[in-house]
Amino acid sequence: MAPGSPSHRRNLSVTDEEPARTGHRRNRSSVDGTKYKDGTWSSKNDKILMGPYDYVHEQPGKDIRRQLIHAFNAWLQVPPASLAIITKVVTMLHTSSLLIDDVEDNSVLRRGIPVAHNIFGTAQTINSANYVYFLALQELQQLKNPAAIDIYVQEMLNLHRGQGMDLFWRDTLTCPTEDEYLEMVGNKTGGLFRLAVKLMQAESTTGKDCVALVNVMGLIFQICDDYLNLSNTVYTENKGFCEDLTEGKFSFPIIHSIRSNPSNHQLINILKQNTKDAEVKRYAVQYMKNTGSFAHTSRVVADLRDQAFALIEKIDATPKINGSGDGQMVRAIVEKIVESTLSDPNAR
Template identity: 45%
Template sequence: MTTTDEINPFYHSLSGDRQDDEKLLEPIKYIIQLPGKLINQKLAQAFNYWLKISSDKIQAIDEIIVMIYNSCLLIDDIEDNSILRRGAPVAHSVYGISRSLNAATYALFVAMEKVINLHPTAIKVYAEQMLELHRGQGMEIFWRDNCICPSEADYKIIAIKKMGGVFNLIVKLMKLFSTYEEDLSLLVATLGLYFQIRDDYGNLKADKYTENKTYCDDLSEGKFSFPIVHAITTNPDHSEIINILKQQTRDIETKRCCIKLLEKFGSFKYTRNVLKKLDMQARAEIERLGGNPFLIQILDELKHWDYWN
């Protein structure tokens, strides 16, 4: 929780007016103050076991990633018509869509300004990975708005673009300051897919995960999450789930009906099995790269959520 009335100075533009920035970035400040852990920061520290870059560079990259992450949360909540974020009203319910959207995009450009000053080629990395992230997010929205259920293969490609875009940005920015030469792309893609599928599963399945959100809010969004994709593509003669999804309902009983169908079709069991395979693949790749106790610790923590059983 932020303990000052002012936002972290790092969020201010190098070329802007600080007092103006305080006003412009109020929605960002609001979301920063909400409780929550950022796995992205843990990943940066974990990958540094191999990359071994200086603490000041790690801090600068951490702050850039956190800025991007919070900006994307503001935009995601608008795109998804969300109600809650970490148990509190979403920023655009407090500040309005216009101010929240402007704050998010402004912060992304402030982040770009920081990236330009980080390293001569860092802006190329930033552009590449932000394009991938938005490609992933955009296709997810396209499927939702046109009620097109992707294949599992297409889902995985887009999930890697969306979540892997952020993870790749962390690793590739760090590698600009490292002599480490091993290719980490397979591990990053595996982790990105694992995190996205796990997030999808948790949203629909775990009570503890959803206690600070609306119940199964991915259903209210109409999102083709991984369990939904499995259920629809393996049961083409059943139209109940896709029709529920079309409604983007907030009705609890309708959502519970959908969850029962996902259980009936074996979609949660299938998702758990996929997650276990991805966990094993990530561990095998970490071992191939020489081992990394910090990444293993992250995987161990993620693996022992109550909803696994």
């Protein structure tokens, strides 16, 4: 009977096989699974995960949220340690949300440099942004204030609700009404502004309620941003020429222009193309001028500015913290936000 034949294998004794099994036991892996404990992490690995975030964070932005926190603190007088945590959290959330926005909008530039996902890849960029969302929550726990966690959860939900509707309208080519758009902005852009001020109020003992004001400021900020995206040369250098048209985004001036003449489908068809053609974009901008959409946007911004000024005066009328004019810095921020929009010749 030949070795290796079926009959030979059937006649092998236990003793014949034992060396093989014994040898296997001698060569068993020495991996110790118990040493991979929860929380094992290194600064080297952390730097890898933070790469996309750090890339954008290191580029200077408008820094409007840090200025906003400083200005509102004239009213709220948050203890320095708490204020530092809140400022850090808001910065982390804002920067990480930019990473996600750029992926979802298929953007090319951010703050004048290539977007993070074109450097690090989409998957790493999304993971980095999500990682920082939770680092921010971890940072917030240092306040030892249960209300802070509730505020964080609620406003992060609002932010994603607003972003979700914005994406839905874009991807289904559904033009929202002006009211629907403003509601979305209140959730999306207003959410991060509101989060900052609500956290400050949770750590404040002055009793000042600034939420109504910050809601109006969120609307002003987004509508001005929409306007400048279609008209401002500095914006073009930082993000690209009329990027909202390439994204197919229903921004405030675009919504007004489409709805001013629903039977004319030119603008909505331009959005559908996601065009990068500069001449087509210039045509779209001229079309919006002809429908009075820039002038309308400017009037809405001026009206919201006046509402913000009235709310500043109302808050200032409550007991003073630093003497008269506690709201002067907030007023200056509002004026700075609206300046380029209200002074633009296209608005006339």
